[in-house]
Amino acid sequence: MDETEKINATKAGTYEFDKDFVVNRLGYGTMQLTGPGVWGPYKDPDQAVSVIKKAFDLGVNFIDTADSYGPWNADNYLARALKEYPDSDKIFISDKVGQVRTGPEGWVPVGAPAFLRQEVELSLRKFHRDHEDLLFLHRIDTKYPMEDQVGELKKLQDEGKIKHIGISQVTLEQLKAAQKVAKIDAVENMYNVGHHKGDDAIVDYCKAQGIAFLPWFPLNTGNLAKPDSPLSGIAQKYSVTPAQIALAWLLKRSDNILPIPGTSSIEHLQDNLSAGNVQLSDEDFKQLSDLEK
Numbered sequence: 001m002d003e004t005e006k007i008n009a010t011k012a013g014t015y016e017f018d019k020d021f022v023v024n025r026l027g028y029g030t031m032q033l034t035g036p037g038v039w040g041p042y043k044d045p046d047q048a049v050s051v052i053k054k055a056f057d058l059g060v061n062f063i064d065t066a067d068s069y070g071p072w073n074a075d076n077y078l079a080r081a082l083k084e085y086p087d088s089d090k091i092f093i094s095d096k097v098g099q100v101r102t103g104p105e106g107w108v109p110v111g112a113p114a115f116l117r118q119e120v121e122l123s124l125r126k127f128h129r130d131h132e133d134l135l136f137l138h139r140i141d142t143k144y145p146m147e148d149q150v151g152e153l154k155k156l157q158d159e160g161k162i163k164h165i166g167i168s169q170v171t172l173e174q175l176k177a178a179q180k181v182a183k184i185d186a187v188e189n190m191y192n193v194g195h196h197k198g199d200d201a202i203v204d205y206c207k208a209q210g211i212a213f214l215p216w217f218p219l220n221t222g223n224l225a226k227p228d229s230p231l232s233g234i235a236q237k238y239s240v241t242p243a244q245i246a247l248a249w250l251l252k253r254s255d256n257i258l259p260i261p262g263t264s265s266i267e268h269l270q271d272n273l274s275a276g277n278v279q280l281s282d283e284d285f286k287q288l289s290d291l292e293k
């Protein structure tokens, strides 16, 4: 068996956004491919492009990104990787708009409809595409009514420039309000094995409504993957890494969950993309679910 058979995103199963686009559930997030504080270029741009291309080679066809990563640096690497990849039209891009950057770690939601539209247009130009596969409102901007923000995405969808609309870091009430403005096909909230109870009801609601759930910080920014991780004991039992246990827990939690672990390392990418091989027992799944007090 060669590497791409053992380590492959396809092992985690698939999720259907529509009949034209079935993605492998285990994806990849580009946010680590920037400078410190998600600001500026990654220290080795060629390595950043190589990691994305390696993800494609290992079956990832679902990439989460945003122009605010850098800003634009992660998207530049993604655009380069797509250009150099023969099957780039088969890569589903999950993009986000609605945040400006004020410096390292500085994030400000901006929901002005004209700004959201400009970001979509610039991203389409960057990726040489005529539509966004999945476009998230990165944050709801409380200075604008929901109708203006999600409504602008709906207008872009009606114009054929967005296929699927998502919203990010929302409450159940905000999700229901957004559903009155447009069909919402995905939610992206912070969610991992150590921090899930507050959003368990949203995951279940999304499942019932046929909405994908993208858990950001699936490895709790790497803390769940460290050797002293609270997952180390179970990882030893399965002879896998703590990162694989964290991702296997998400995959078992609900089949509408699409994890998007981020990494700048090919070794960690291979580790993460092996998570689909791990089948947690119901007992271990429950024990992990109860880690959060």
Ligand SMILES: NC(=O)c1ccc[n+]([C@@H]2O[C@H](COP(=O)([O-])OP(=O)(O)OC[C@H]3O[C@@H](n4cnc5c(N)ncnc54)[C@H](OP(=O)(O)O)[C@@H]3O)[C@@H](O)[C@H]2O)c1
Residues within 6 Å of the ligand: 028, 029, 030, 031, 032, 064, 065, 138, 168, 169, 188, 189, 215, 216, 217, 218, 219, 220, 221, 222, 223, 225, 226, 243, 260, 261, 262, 263, 264, 265, 267, 268, 269, 271, 272
């Ligand atoms: N919608 C939102 O508001 C929002 C917010 C944050 C993030 N996101 C998305 O979610 C994605 C994932 O979040 P994230 O990248 O910040 O956090 P994460 O996936 O929870 O963790 C990434 C961190 O874990 C390390 N890591 C990854 N795999 C590892 C492994 N197998 N073993 C040991 N360490 C490992 C990485 O370091 P190395 O680089 O050294 O591997 C990095 O420091 C982002 O890329 C982004 O697309 C969305």
